[in-house]
Amino acid sequence: MTHLVVVGASLAGLRAVEAVRRDGFDGDVTLVGAEEHLPYDRPPLSKEYLSADECPDPRYREEETFAGDLDVELVLGTPASALDTTARTLTVGDRTLSYDGLVIATGAHARVLPGTEHLEGVHTVRTLDDAIALRAALRAEHAKRLTVVGAGFIGSEVAAVGRKLGLEVTILEALETPLARAVGERMGRALTHLHRRHGTEVRTGVAVEEVLSEDGRVTGVRLGDGTELATDVLVVGIGARPATDWLEGSGLTIDDGVVADETLAAAPGVYVAGDVARWPNALFTDVADGTMRLEHWTSAADQGGRAARHAVDPSAAKAYETVPYFWSDWYDGRVQFVGIAAGEDIEVVAGDDTEGGPFTAIYRAGDRIVGALAVDMPAEVMKYRRLIGGRKSWDDALELAEQRRRQRAEKARRAAEEQGAST
Amino acid sequence: MVALAAPGESWHEDTTREEVSMKIQVDWDRCTGMGMCESLAPDVFEVDDDGSLIVHAEEVPEGMESDVREAVAACPTEALSLEGE
Numbered sequence: 109m110t111h112l113v114v115v116g117a118s119l120a121g122l123r124a125v126e127a128v129r130r131d132g133f134d135g136d137v138t139l140v141g142a143e144e145h146l147p148y149d150r151p152p153l154s155k156e157y158l159s160a161d162e163c164p165d166p167r168y169r170e171e172e173t174f175a176g177d178l179d180v181e182l183v184l185g186t187p188a189s190a191l192d193t194t195a196r197t198l199t200v201g202d203r204t205l206s207y208d209g210l211v212i213a214t215g216a217h218a219r220v221l222p223g224t225e226h227l228e229g230v231h232t233v234r235t236l237d238d239a240i241a242l243r244a245a246l247r248a249e250h251a252k253r254l255t256v257v258g259a260g261f262i263g264s265e266v267a268a269v270g271r272k273l274g275l276e277v278t279i280l281e282a283l284e285t286p287l288a289r290a291v292g293e294r295m296g297r298a299l300t301h302l303h304r305r306h307g308t309e310v311r312t313g314v315a316v317e318e319v320l321s322e323d324g325r326v327t328g329v330r331l332g333d334g335t336e337l338a339t340d341v342l343v344v345g346i347g348a349r350p351a352t353d354w355l356e357g358s359g360l361t362i363d364d365g366v367v368a369d370e371t372l373a374a375a376p377g378v379y380v381a382g383d384v385a386r387w388p389n390a391l392f393t394d395v396a397d398g399t400m401r402l403e404h405w406t407s408a409a410d411q412g413g414r415a416a417r418h419a420v421d422p423s424a425a426k427a428y429e430t431v432p433y434f435w436s437d438w439y440d441g442r443v444q445f446v447g448i449a450a451g452e453d454i455e456v457v458a459g460d461d462t463e464g465g466p467f468t469a470i471y472r473a474g475d476r477i478v479g480a481l482a483v484d485m486p487a488e489v490m491k492y493r494r495l496i497g498g499r500k501s502w503d504d505a506l507e508l509a510e511q512r513r514r515q516r517a518e519k520a521r522r523a524a525e526e527q528g529a530s531t
Numbered sequence: 532m533v534a535l536a537a538p539g540e541s542w543h544e545d546t547t548r549e550e551v552s553m554k555i556q557v558d559w560d561r562c563t564g565m566g567m568c569e570s571l572a573p574d575v576f577e578v579d580d581d582g583s584l585i586v587h588a589e590e591v592p593e594g595m596e597s598d599v600r601e602a603v604a605a606c607p608t609e610a611l612s613l614e615g616e
């Protein structure tokens with residue numbers, strides 16, 4: 109094994125090259141990225157990066173780190189355009205790179221509303237350039253009204269930023285319940301309360317019929333029922349599409365992502381990681397069918413390292429299973445989810461979900477706990493994550509919930525006592 | 532071994548190396564109370580009700596080296612590191 113090529117220079121790609129170097133791999137390593145930027149941290153782009161007065165630097169590492177400590181050749185600014193898995197070559201611009209092991213971590217592209225790509229005032233939030241443009245748009249003096257299409261996590265975060273910056277914010281969602289797929293119907297409704305509590309208008313079950321514009325700049329949207337809504341900034345948060353177009357003809361199986369086996373292998377010597385990867389997560393194959401593709405920070409980080417280790421030493425490849433985890437910052441609160449939202453039962457084990465939190469809810473499938481959601485209860489979800497990863501029973505989860513209840517009550521009692529003593 | 536500002540994921544169970552005591556370092560400016568560390572090494576890390584991190588041990592307890600290394604590698608904000616590795 110002499111040459112590892114990693115396509116995709118975001119979190120998964122970065123972790124890929126770091127992991128093998130950390131293990132002492134001394135072959136050549138090349139990191140290919142479509143964007144000009146050095147690898148950067150994406151989660152802040154829809155949060156602090158937009159809201160903070162001082163714009164944080166989202167890059168993970170300095171350029172010297174790649175050339176120096178990591179000894180990685182960076183090929184940035186041009187996307188890979190073709191892959192030949194028989195010859196083991198990759199086309200990047202007019203270069204052909206030969207590889208012995210390959211990691212595909214090309215991520216995903218933001219979905220757009222067709223025909224609006226070039227309108228001024230219409231934004232997606234995926235890349236650093238997207239965020240730079242949106243940051244300026246939200247802070248422009250004439251920006252008073254923000255409309256967000258899609259009540260998913262990214263859209264919700266941007267809406268929260270909009271409120272923080274003093275804009276009038278409306279979210280338009282095609283589904284009757286936002287986030288139903290991600291967290292289930294009931295919890296989707298619970299999260300919607302968070303928006304309403306903070307003065308964001310949420311309209312569900314509405315279709316965007318047309319984006320209105322004047323002189324190349326967005327002025328509003330027309331909804332399915334004919335209503336027109338004026339806006340200064342329009343953010344499109346309707347999900348992402350895995351970046352697999354370039355793999356057409358490569359022989360890899362593409363089905364909403366690059367399909368891989370349980371070790372993340374898509375073909376001999378080819379491994380996948382991050383948003384583009386679809387693989388059977390053995391932890392859940394008994395309760396949810398088939399394969400999964402995650403667009404979470406933590407799985408990208410995790411899979412990046414593993415895919416690269418497998419690529420340089422396929423004989424040591426192991427099945428990869430994980431408890432998915434994501435978080436989302438809305439207004440001043442934090443939404444955290446672990447596991448999967450499949451299953452028949454959801455039980456609120458702490459707090460109250462009818463007003464948007466704080467609360468913790470757990471998800472059951474069969475006899476197992478498979479998921480947990482917390483709003484503004486940061487101490488809770490990770491305790492359930494361990495149970496989910498250990499395939500623990502629903503009764504175990506209820507027992508933990510009971511134990512946590514006692515602990516919180518005890519803590520509250522002591523705090524009250526201390527307060528009583530000090531007055 | 533290449534020294535990195537922040538290590539990648541460490542998942543192999545290499546607890547066989549010479550036992551030197553390792554100190555757990557937290558960069559408090561970076562930690563956002565995400566709790567990944569707790570889910571991997573709950574005896575050492577715990578997120579409190581207010582979202583702040585409690586570290587229960589200054590040094591990595593015996594037998595927990597690989598759990599703690601995983602926790603260090605999994606922190607989303609790269610707030611954790613080990614001294615004396």
Ligand code: SF4
Nearest residue numbers: 562563565566568606
């Ligand atoms: S995972 Fe990192 S950010 Fe989260 S609590 Fe642990 S140290 Fe803090």
